[in-house]
Amino acid sequence: MVDTSFFKNNGPFDLKKIASITDSVLKDETNGSVQINDIATMDKAGSNEICFFYDKKMKEKASEMKASACITTNELASLVPSETAVLISENPKIAFLKLNLALYAEYSSEAGISSKANIHKTAQIGQNCSIADFVTIEEGAVIGDNCRIEAGAYIGRNCQIGEGCRIGVNAYVSYCIMGKNCFIYTGARIGTDGFGFDFIDGKHQRIPQVGRVIIGDDVEIGANSCVDRGALDDTVIGSGTRIDNLVQIAHNDKLGMGCICCSGVGVAGSTQIGNYVVLGGQVGIADHIKIGDGAQIAAQSGVMRDVEGGAVLLGTPAVPFKDFMRQVAFLQKSIKK
Amino acid sequence: MVDTSFFKNNGPFDLKKIASITDSVLKDETNGSVQINDIATMDKAGSNEICFFYDKKMKEKASEMKASACITTNELASLVPSETAVLISENPKIAFLKLNLALYAEYSSEAGISSKANIHKTAQIGQNCSIADFVTIEEGAVIGDNCRIEAGAYIGRNCQIGEGCRIGVNAYVSYCIMGKNCFIYTGARIGTDGFGFDFIDGKHQRIPQVGRVIIGDDVEIGANSCVDRGALDDTVIGSGTRIDNLVQIAHNDKLGMGCICCSGVGVAGSTQIGNYVVLGGQVGIADHIKIGDGAQIAAQSGVMRDVEGGAVLLGTPAVPFKDFMRQVAFLQKSIKK
């Protein structure tokens, strides 16, 4: 049961409305007026609650279902107990997402600018923004309409933040041009100096980092992740890319559109990553390499060379998935001799 | 020598008192009135200082000891110079901990609520709390007695924080029910959105994350670590668990009691970890797996499958400790041929 002290419940909805929201078909139309208050997992859903059944591993447990309603596929529907109203969906996973979005909302701060924020007089704040306490917005920064800047966040000089962005608690954004509808999570650090030095007279002398961070639309950058600004060129994060927590993106990196970077990923500097690339957790990518569109690098892998589009790699150094599995099998066999 | 500008020294203590504090026995009772001001390492301890000798590797250096007193085992006592007063303990390591706790205290802020904090009028603050400057406590949050909320920390709407908790500087807590005596370190992020998306029409559409983070009693979560809230289910951290810095715990993870997660660990979503499990530094755990009670996973390992209780694993993919060592030996031998 979703905790309504944390999330706003827009229900109850009847099953007729739920069928419409989720693009599903109610098997028995006489159930159209059944009231649903909540969504829950298959094993926990009870009276006036709806669950979703699409994982075939759960087949054996289907008969124990206690939910008032269940959205499932045509194929799995016969396994649902007769007491449970059935809605048929082509994709119950997406139906779940749609109902979830309709039924629940996060509590969000109201529009308004806190008197405890520090906003430079030359900064421009759009319509209907929420700017919380202890926020700093520096000279010349431009914040689009409908943005939400949370407590203690920092927006540096002359940054441009597109409309509908959310900048989380204590996040840091500098030297950055950001598109629309981005979400920078709490503690993320955008626009810090790249890690570049020349060794002169026994010292690592810092190379000035005079590039920027360019972020597309609808980008998420997770909690405590870091995106360094470019050295001379820019660091670029393409639209629709999702970056998890504790990820490092170094100076001059270019990430394409719709990429996924799981937690703990580190991408060294000046690397080019195509569109829809997936980097699993704790993956490391060397500097100055190219990764083609749609490549998938499994968790903990280390990539030292260019990767072709569509490749599926694993290991350090990363090799094709099958080769890795063969290496593992070979090693296991060898030590048993 | 402990720097008393940083830590409060409750001494000096005489050896009779130290014997009592540490459950040890003074070998020569006439030394009971010897005054001790400080604790130090064996090689550095001098006049009016006490050291602890339990590491057998230090046997050769024992004769160089200059400390006024030494807590050691019955077995090692004969190696201590005659000028040093000896206290015999069954476990000098624990004796050290006890004396350390008695002799030193951190300077801690006094109880009181800063006028520069932003506390919603509906939030409930317990007795004897310390709430520092630039703290935000949102609507309906409940803070137990004797809590310490440090500068710039953020407590989200309707969170419940048990008594005796410490929430560090600039830490973030949201969608969270927390037990007693927990310590959330500076920069930790609790309750952020899990990293879950459905790919619809060429976009990674965020799945609403409507679960919570449930934290037991006496839990520590290290600096800049992240614990995402559940998707529909909750993320759970069991009592007595210790999480180091820069660790990622994903949505729906369940950690049991008394676990240890060293720095850099990443646990992917919906994984169940038993009680007293130890995860070494930089370990990665895949999603949707189970790790049994008391399992130990060595540093940098990658776990892709369920792990039995008590197993000791190493490597990526993680294998039993002996197998890993055999693999290493086999590879070294193979390249020498």
Added chain:
Amino acid sequence: MVDTSFFKNNGPFDLKKIASITDSVLKDETNGSVQINDIATMDKAGSNEICFFYDKKMKEKASEMKASACITTNELASLVPSETAVLISENPKIAFLKLNLALYAEYSSEAGISSKANIHKTAQIGQNCSIADFVTIEEGAVIGDNCRIEAGAYIGRNCQIGEGCRIGVNAYVSYCIMGKNCFIYTGARIGTDGFGFDFIDGKHQRIPQVGRVIIGDDVEIGANSCVDRGALDDTVIGSGTRIDNLVQIAHNDKLGMGCICCSGVGVAGSTQIGNYVVLGGQVGIADHIKIGDGAQIAAQSGVMRDVEGGAVLLGTPAVPFKDFMRQVAFLQKSIKK
């Protein structure tokens, strides 16, 4: 083209001045009055802009150069088109650094102490410091001249910060003695408790951490990195050492001078690292070991044993570079059989 909304351009400079700044020689002195406004990469530089040509991989592209001027080596100069004025340098990379430093400056906050900062009355602030909003400086802290403490940063009780230091937005510094000209990046955590416990009566009892963090001169500690204070001894970071983002340095670690720790590195406790050691991204170092001067550990390696000075290691467990490459070749060959 460097974005002057983010960086201050001190130009234009003529080529005579640039030759002087960069210790280079203008090939044709009649070009001395050519005006340069900006620096850019070889492929992007145009009219009134200067580029740097020292990467031999770029030889083929040299003929396409459109820059007004180019700093290059004597060897490569003949490849530069005749329309581009040439300056000869022994080290164009360092020439680039020097011109960059002269031509651009970051916009920096003016000296002054914000009325919205919380500075304890016993804290000492040096001359010409900039202390931003929402900063906390605790009792007895001493801040040297020309320091810059950014928004929301925290300086703990009795810390000493040398002159010319920059403490980034929302950074945390406690139990710390810091030298001159250090840069602690946004979100870094210095002086947190080390991760040390004794297992007593079924609980991991915290060992009090009564040491400090001692930081030399000219040290950089990256965004969201963590340096724990010592347990009884101190944690030490030598002068000139550069630590990237998201790095973990544990209690009692000693890092020498001029070390480089790339992003994602984790060093476990009580380890001693010599001078000018390089740790690649995501490297893990075990506790209580010694790494000699000038050792280089490649990215993602795991070091479990002492390392000799000058060694170049790779892999988990780390082996000499050549051995690692042989292991990789052997495995690839074995699975092809």
